[in-house]
């Protein structure tokens with residue numbers, strides 16, 4: 033995350049909670065109410081730090097009702113979308129439907145979708161384009177597994193995923209895009225990549241965007257880190273220059289913990 037000399041953020045930090053396949057629509061509403069209450073009690077400034085949740089599809093209508101009804105400043109998105117717009121694609125969800133439910137974002141290419149559902153780089157590129165077609169901001173996830181990390185090819189591996197997913201985008205789309213670096217070995221394992229690891233990859237991704245588009249565009253793209261983020265480690269990660277936010281899994285299911293992550297500035301360590 034960079035701060036300008038007057039202390040305002042160049043890129044609004046994004047604290048995103050990926051609920052994965054947790055929280056049915058009743059539990060989801062309870063969690064969101066608790067989160068909203070905790071953040072409002074703490075007078076969270078949403079214009080300085082954006083907070084977003086990614087519930088299961090079945091929760092999104094309820095989330096929309098609560099956010100709109102209570103005029104919450106939280107944004108929300110889905111965890112996946114189809115690369116198609118409509119038609120005979122049983123079980124798939126169109127970006128058009130997500131847009132109608134007020135989603136701002138959609139995750140694309142989470143490692144659990146790449147690994148469990150065999151989603152290819154080509155498909156993910158089509159999903160990124162489908163998101164833009166329907167007025168959604170894609171949060172593209174990329175990152176390496178343990179073997180690749182141990183082989184030392186994690187930077188090239190992650191950049192190849194990013195290159196494939198952004199192919200054919202224009203500079204305005206690249207600037208709007210959010211990219212989350214999520215090393216698979218750090219997801220749900222308690223094994224957090226160090227702040228320096230997060231910075232290494234976010235800087236490499238920004239340099240790659242600069243090559244593919246231009247430096248101005250690359251300076252606007254928000255880059256997140258994800259993998260075992262907690263209130264206790266978020267400040268050091270967010271203090272890194274190129275890290276503009278975090279994508280949180282397990283810890284986003286606890287309203288108090290996630291609210292504390294969102295309020296990382298309260299325990300920000302500058303280095």
Ligand SMILES: O=C(CO)COP(=O)(O)O
Nearest residue numbers: 050219220259260281282
């Ligand atoms: O996959 C993640 C977020 O998308 C990270 O999950 P954890 O925070 O549970 O490690």
